[in-house]
Amino acid sequence: MKKETIALHNGNEIDPYTGAASIPIYQASTYHQFSLEHPNQFDYARSGNPTREALENAIAKLEGGCRGFAFASGMAAISTTFLLFSHNDHLIVSKDVYGGTYRLLTQVLTRLGIEVTFVDTTDLQAVEAAIRPNTKGIYIETPSNPLLKVSNLSLLAELAKAYQLLTIVDNTFLTPYYQQPLKLGIDVVVHSATKFIGGHSDVVAGLVVVKEDEIAEKISFLQNSFGAILGVQDSWLILRGLKTLPVRMKNSSKSAKVIADWLEQHPAVQRVYYTGLESHEGHKLQAEQASGHGAVLSFDVGSEEKAKQILNRVRLPLVAVSLGAVESILSYPAMMSHASMPREVRLQYGISDGLLRLSVGLEDVEDLIADLEQALSVKSLLVTSEGRR
Amino acid sequence: MRIETHLAQIGTKKEPKTGAINFPVYFATAYEHIGGVSTGFDYTRTANPTRQVLEQSIAALEEGDAGFACSSGMAAIQTVMGLFSQGDHLIVSLDLYGGTYRLFEQVLSRYGLTFSWVDLRDLSQVEQAIQPNTKAIFIETLTNPLIQVINLEEICQLAKRQQLLTIVDNTFMTPYLQQPIKWGADIVLHSATKYLGGHNDVLAGLIVSKGEELSERIGFLHNSIGATLAPLDAWLLMRGMKTLALRMNQHLANARELALFLNQHPLVEKVFYPSFDPEGRQILTKQARGFSGIFSFRLKDENLVRPFLEHLEVISFAESLGGVESLITHPATQTHADMPDELCQKIGICGRLVRISVGIEHIEDLQQDIAQALKKADQIIRRSGLS
Ligand SMILES: Cc1ncc(COP(=O)(O)O)c(C=O)c1O
Ligand SMILES: Cc1ncc(COP(=O)(O)O)c(C=O)c1O
Numbered sequence: 001m002k003k004e005t006i007a008l009h010n011g012n013e014i015d016p017y018t019g020a021a022s023i024p025i026y027q028a029s030t031y032h033q034f035s036l037e038h039p040n041q042f043d044y045a046r047s048g049n050p051t052r053e054a055l056e057n058a059i060a061k062l063e064g065g066c067r068g069f070a071f072a073s074g075m076a077a078i079s080t081t082f083l084l085f086s087h088n089d090h091l092i093v094s095k096d097v098y099g100g101t102y103r104l105l106t107q108v109l110t111r112l113g114i115e116v117t118f119v120d121t122t123d124l125q126a127v128e129a130a131i132r133p134n135t136k137g138i139y140i141e142t143p144s145n146p147l148l149k150v151s152n153l154s155l156l157a158e159l160a161k162a163y164q165l166l167t168i169v170d171n172t173f174l175t176p177y178y179q180q181p182l183k184l185g186i187d188v189v190v191h192s193a194t195k196f197i198g199g200h201s202d203v204v205a206g207l208v209v210v211k212e213d214e215i216a217e218k219i220s221f222l223q224n225s226f227g228a229i230l231g232v233q234d235s236w237l238i239l240r241g242l243k244t245l246p247v248r249m250k251n252s253s254k255s256a257k258v259i260a261d262w263l264e265q266h267p268a269v270q271r272v273y274y275t276g277l278e279s280h281e282g283h284k285l286q287a288e289q290a291s292g293h294g295a296v297l298s299f300d301v302g303s304e305e306k307a308k309q310i311l312n313r314v315r316l317p318l319v320a321v322s323l324g325a326v327e328s329i330l331s332y333p334a335m336m337s338h339a340s341m342p343r344e345v346r347l348q349y350g351i352s353d354g355l356l357r358l359s360v361g362l363e364d365v366e367d368l369i370a371d372l373e374q375a376l377s378v379k380s381l382l383v384t385s386e387g388r389r
Numbered sequence: 390m391r392i393e394t395h396l397a398q399i400g401t402k403k404e405p406k407t408g409a410i411n412f413p414v415y416f417a418t419a420y421e422h423i424g425g426v427s428t429g430f431d432y433t434r435t436a437n438p439t440r441q442v443l444e445q446s447i448a449a450l451e452e453g454d455a456g457f458a459c460s461s462g463m464a465a466i467q468t469v470m471g472l473f474s475q476g477d478h479l480i481v482s483l484d485l486y487g488g489t490y491r492l493f494e495q496v497l498s499r500y501g502l503t504f505s506w507v508d509l510r511d512l513s514q515v516e517q518a519i520q521p522n523t524k525a526i527f528i529e530t531l532t533n534p535l536i537q538v539i540n541l542e543e544i545c546q547l548a549k550r551q552q553l554l555t556i557v558d559n560t561f562m563t564p565y566l567q568q569p570i571k572w573g574a575d576i577v578l579h580s581a582t583k584y585l586g587g588h589n590d591v592l593a594g595l596i597v598s599k600g601e602e603l604s605e606r607i608g609f610l611h612n613s614i615g616a617t618l619a620p621l622d623a624w625l626l627m628r629g630m631k632t633l634a635l636r637m638n639q640h641l642a643n644a645r646e647l648a649l650f651l652n653q654h655p656l657v658e659k660v661f662y663p664s665f666d667p668e669g670r671q672i673l674t675k676q677a678r679g680f681s682g683i684f685s686f687r688l689k690d691e692n693l694v695r696p697f698l699e700h701l702e703v704i705s706f707a708e709s710l711g712g713v714e715s716l717i718t719h720p721a722t723q724t725h726a727d728m729p730d731e732l733c734q735k736i737g738i739c740g741r742l743v744r745i746s747v748g749i750e751h752i753e754d755l756q757q758d759i760a761q762a763l764k765k766a767d768q769i770i771r772r773s774g775l776s
Contacts, residue, residue: 112474
């Protein structure tokens with residue numbers, strides 16, 4: 001079955017009791033046990049809830065994993081996954097991971113004895129060189145945020161196998177519609193489902209999918225013990241979003257390519273980062289390991305001043321933190337997603353003061369281009385917030 | 390303002406645009422920077438308007454400085470535990486919720502944290518357990534499931550002298566009955582799934598902290614770890630809290646009658662209810678407004694347990710507590726299944742122990758239900774020659 005079909009027909013869309021075409025929202029926190037000896041499948045909603053389970057099964061199917069888990073946010077999913085490790089364990093992590101993941105690792109987990117080396121995971125040799133006797137896992141974000149660097153998942157998975165390391169991939173940017181890391185040999189996939197999977201800027205959620213039962217058991221234990229589970233209504237909303245994931249991804253990615261091509265020609269733009277462009281260093285690899293390039297692109301307008309001018313002048317995209325919605329969202333990594341990263345580290349990673357990130361939504365692409373054009377082409381630097389509605 | 394008034398007024402006068410008496414549910418995850426500046430809301434994990442009303446309300450109710458809403462009680466506990474670092478040691482209530490025990494011993498111990506399980510009713514034992522690396526005392530009072538009472542003022546004073554943080558799980562009491570921060574606690578935790586929500590329909594956890602620096606640190610962890618409460622759940626919880634005082638009054642009255650009834654029952658060996666424990670009763674009279682609606686009792690014969698639970702008609706046999714519906718739990722196989730047998734024995738959790746969360750049904754229906762189920766259970770084991 002193709003993913004377009006799996007998104008709609010995965011065995012979790014129908015309520016078995018009534019035939020209802022949408023799984024009910026089981027708000028109950030606890031379940032009556034008809035017998036002490038033969039407890040029901042469900043006992044307490046933190047441990048298991050039918051609505052949440054429908055979502056967990058659906059995402060497992062889409063990612064091609066054995067089991068899925070839903071969490072209160074992407075960070076809750078990531079925090080729970082990191083609990084697989086113990087103090088004195090060492091992790092190798094993609095250098096330009098999402099700022100929140102960086103913050104969790106450097107300010108919370110290091111205090112608990114987790115050692116971390118941030119490595120450019122597009123460079124396999126650098127990854128291998130970073131492996132120590134106590135290394136236990138490799139955590140990869142590909143394409144990375146916001147520069148969309150592409151790491152080679154099959155090769156990383158092979159390397160990890162050779163050293164018996166667990167591999168974890170944050171698949172937020174491409175979603176299983178375009179990339180299925182488990183099929184490339186990765187052990188665990190994490191998502192901020194707040195983004196494309198939910199898709200409507202109305203739910204914060206995280207998902208984890210694992211390839212094998214042994215890790216599934218451990219995540220299941222941790223999900224229940226730590227308790228950072230996804231609320232029931234939110235589980236239902238994510239399931240609802242999932243149904244249109246393929247059409248949304250297709251449409252937004254198509255527009256993203258048109259916009260990237262256009263930006264690349266624009267005199268006010270110094271550089272465009274989008275893997276769909278042949279000029280992007282990850283273009284070829286991405287085309288091999290994924291079936292699309294996604295709907296996020298970044299572009300450098302040279303200075304903080306110019307970036308702020310554009311942020312002030314655009315009328316269609318929301319100027320906001322976040323991405324992956326039906327609405328286009330323009331954000332400014334230096335002050336938003338990567339604000340918690342020290343400036344020197346940020347610049348060293350190539351996240352410059354003039355970098356903007358655009359998450360392309362479902363608006364008409366010509367409307368988006370016209371809006372970007374008027375925002376980009378103003379020469380005067382004396383633009384004030386008047387330009388904004 | 391009295392607490393009843395606070396509760397009924399949760400979320401009012403906070404929506405100046407429409408005047409809506411009931412605060413709206415904000416589903417938006419992202420917030421536009423209007424005119425290039427943040428409105429104070431950027432991203433819902435960090436702050437959400439609906440969740441914020443709840444957080445401010447619980448902070449006010451507990452008389453703390455900041456409140457934080459989490460996706461479950463356990464998520465609240467794990468978030469607070471993020472305050473500690475490898476090498477730190479905590480002193481913890483010996484008798485406490487099994488899930489907390491599991492998190493500490495099976496997850497956090499892997500991060501270099503160590504725990505001493507101490508009967509916190511005995512201050513000399515607490516003092517003896519203090520080590521150079523001790524950072525906090527984690528207190529559950531009333532304790533779960535043996536309903537022991539810990540003297541908050543004394544233990545918080547001891548902690549202050551030793552520069553230890555005090556963390557109190559106030560799930561069983563709620564701020565309506567007990568406000569630990571008044572007695573010197575630094576952090577209060579809730580499984581708001583229980584009395585605060587009150588309807589067995591939301592899973593939620595709350596944290597309240599005292600002091601600016603501590604509140605800031607917890608705020609950082611709340612956002613970084615990301616186990617935040619969903620907006621609709623925050624709204625449901627506030628809806629529940631509006632009737633907390635009424636519900637608690639009824640829970641308390643029903644629990645008292647039922648405890649007296651069971652205390653006279655020939656098939657019941659012992660009832661764990663504060664009224665029957667002179668010391669606990671004295672402490673609670675000072676530090677709380679009532680005895681809660683939960684208690685436990687030990688049956689005379691373990692064989693009675695199964696048929697008793699299976700023959701209840703009104704009361705549900707289900708894990709959880711604090712809802713309008715009465716629930717009965719079997720700690721040894723449910724809430725405390727992950728606690729080792731040895732420790733269970735030490736604490737007094739055995740197969741004959743049953744915990745009841747008394748709901749707000751009519752007391753006579755509850756009494757009759759228990760009476761008939763015990764009678765049937767007794768007949769069954771007599772017939773099968775088990776007794
Ligand atoms: C790639 C990536 N991973 C993880 C996260 C964290 O997810 P959430 O905001 O849902 O906690 C985000 C976004 O915030 C992200 O962009
Ligand atoms: C005293 C106490 N603390 C914490 C918890 C955990 O809360 P939750 O189930 O909401 O995660 C519970 C109940 O399960 C509890 O009874």
